[in-house]
Amino acid sequence: MSRRLVQGGTVVSATGRSRSDVLVDGETIAAVLAPGQADALGIRPAAGGDPTGAGAGGSGDVAVIDATGKYVVPGGVDVHTHMELPFGGTFASDTFETGTTAAAWGGVTTIVDFAVQRTGENVMDGLAAWHAKAAGNCAIDYGFHQIIGGVDDESLKAMTYLVDHEGITSFKLFMAYPGVFYADDGQILRAMQNAGESGAVIMMHAENGIAIDVLVAQALARGETDPKYHAFTRPAEMESEATNRAVQLARVAGNVPLYIVHLSASEALAEVAEARHRGQNVFAETCPQYLYLSIEDQLAQPGFEGAKWVCSTPLRSKHEHHHRDLWKGLRTNELAVVSTDHCPFCMKDQKELGLGNFSAIPNGIGSVEHRMELLYQGVVNHEMTLERWVETCCTTPARLFGLAGKGVIAPGADADILVWDPDGHTSIGYDKKHHMNMDHSAWEGFEVDGKVDTVISRGTVVIEHDTYVGSKGHGKFVKRGLSEYLH
Ligand code: URP
Ligand code: ZN
Ligand code: ZN
Numbered sequence: 303m304s305r306r307l308v309q310g311g312t313v314v315s316a317t318g319r320s321r322s323d324v325l326v327d328g329e330t331i332a333a334v335l336a337p338g339q340a341d342a343l344g345i346r347p348a349a350g351g352d353p354t355g356a357g358a359g360g361s362g363d364v365a366v367i368d369a370t371g372k373y374v375v376p377g378g379v380d381v382h383t384h385m386e387l388p389f390g391g392t393f394a395s396d397t398f399e400t401g402t403t404a405a406a407w408g409g410v411t412t413i414v415d416f417a418v419q420r421t422g423e424n425v426m427d428g429l430a431a432w433h434a435k436a437a438g439n440c441a442i443d444y445g446f447h448q449i450i451g452g453v454d455d456e457s458l459k460a461m462t463y464l465v466d467h468e469g470i471t472s473f474k475l476f477m478a479y480p481g482v483f484y485a486d487d488g489q490i491l492r493a494m495q496n497a498g499e500s501g502a503v504i505m506m507h508a509e510n511g512i513a514i515d516v517l518v519a520q521a522l523a524r525g526e527t528d529p530k531y532h533a534f535t536r537p538a539e540m541e542s543e544a545t546n547r548a549v550q551l552a553r554v555a556g557n558v559p560l561y562i563v564h565l566s567a568s569e570a571l572a573e574v575a576e577a578r579h580r581g582q583n584v585f586a587e588t589c590p591q592y593l594y595l596s597i598e599d600q601l602a603q604p605g606f607e608g609a610k611w612v613c614s615t616p617l618r619s620k621h622e623h624h625h626r627d628l629w630k631g632l633r634t635n636e637l638a639v640v641s642t643d644h645c646p647f648c649m650k651d652q653k654e655l656g657l658g659n660f661s662a663i664p665n666g667i668g669s670v671e672h673r674m675e676l677l678y679q680g681v682v683n684h685e686m687t688l689e690r691w692v693e694t695c696c697t698t699p700a701r702l703f704g705l706a707g708k709g710v711i712a713p714g715a716d717a718d719i720l721v722w723d724p725d726g727h728t729s730i731g732y733d734k735k736h737h738m739n740m741d742h743s744a745w746e747g748f749e750v751d752g753k754v755d756t757v758i759s760r761g762t763v764v765i766e767h768d769t770y771v772g773s774k775g776h777g778k779f780v781k782r783g784l785s786e787y788l789h
Pocket of ligand 2 (some may be wrong): 526
């Protein structure tokens with residue numbers, strides 16, 4: 303097994319930073335060393351400066367990655383992606399191969415994707431299908447949550463089985479999308495009670511889908527067909543009402559851990575904050591699109607252009623303080639995690655399905671490549687600290703979702719490492735930095751201070767010198783444990 307020394311950088315964790323060297327042995331972090339300690343221990347560069355570490359087997363014989371002037375942080379952990387998701391009559395355009403490769407380009411070393419059970423389907427079949435899509439195709443490690451699109455006796459039994467045997471310890475339910483994934487309040491309560499018994503986390507898509515469908519039908523009847531009406535028919539009240547309802551149901555189910563996904567509105571954040579202040583096990587994530595993008599600047603662009611930004615929950619108005627409140631929520635821990643909800647669709651043949659009818663536009667934005675970059679810009683803009691960047695994008699998502707050995711730089715942890723160059727610069731755009739399988743970038747023109755320098759996945763370098771040097775099949779399925787926050 304090869305050994306590497308990531309030398310000369312500043313190691314940043316959720317709790318602080320220090321000038322340290324990181325010794326990697328095989329797939330694992332062996333030690334975090336004070337400056338000079340490696341030398342004192344006789345750990346020296348491989349003869350000939352072998353950059354691969356492949357021949358670096360003996361003691362005092364390591365491949366060195368020079369991290370001088372750079373930050374050395376845990377590889378990113380994105381706990382909300384949808385590779386190949388069937389949605390709106392098509393499939394999310396990234397495969398596990400293209401999506402995890404793009405993730406690696408963005409400094410991400412673990413994703414947690416959603417296996418799907420739609421209404422009327424079998425949970426175990428859904429999980430098997432997801433394993434078949436991912437196995438042997440991933441550039442980085444991956445786990446699964448399970449979408450429960452049909453709560454009944456059989457799927458409740460399957461939930462328990464998945465926790466006990468399959469390393470799947472979180473379940474997404476939908477208060478939106480009637481007829482596809484939707485669960486009613488009784489079904490939600492039953493699933494929550496089940497999770498309470500097994501120790502699982504319930505993830506909630508909190509939007510009142512029944513009322514939204516009425517608003518959508520009324521808008522279409524008025525001839526309001528452009529993409530912007532997607533947001534106008536999914537007002538913040540529909541998100542906050544559903545968030546509150548989910549919180550109350552989780553409370554009645556016995557303070558079952560509840561994680562609100564893709565939170566976009568100040569009003570929904572207030573519901574989460576109130577529940578947390580009451581002592582409920584309620585957590586929430588937001589996504590880069592809700593921190594930076596808006597109805598006015600993106601979704602309401604002329605013609606059909608806004609379709610690129612049709613996602614649910616929707617983008618909000620930039621005049622209503624959502625951005626400001628979400629950044630504040632990230633600082634105060636009312637928002638614990640930043641994920642992407644990566645769900646890419648091309649304009650051609652996919653988003654175009656909704657030409658003349660916004661409700662037929664497949665919902666989703668592709669961002670898996672850009673979360674670390676966009677959130678680092680939040681550090682530069684003084685919206686969060688460097689440590690909070692690591693905490694919300696790496697450490698907390700790993701701990702909250704039972705990814706042992708991920709999201710930290712510590713002896714014994716997986717050697718998942720991002721070397722980040724704060725003096726670099728990243729220009730995002732379809733003809734610039736863009737590796738997702740999409741015919742456009744939702745982040746066109748975004749300029750970010752800082753840059754991904756080197757990415758190591760379980761001891762293997764996957765990105766260096768602006769080149770992908772990983773391989774499909776390197777990424778392994780990770781069986782997750784129960785949430786480290788609660789057990
Ligand atoms: O627009 C979105 N969010 N698409 C993916 C499916 C979901 O609800 O997360
Ligand atoms: Zn959702
Ligand atoms: Zn999603």
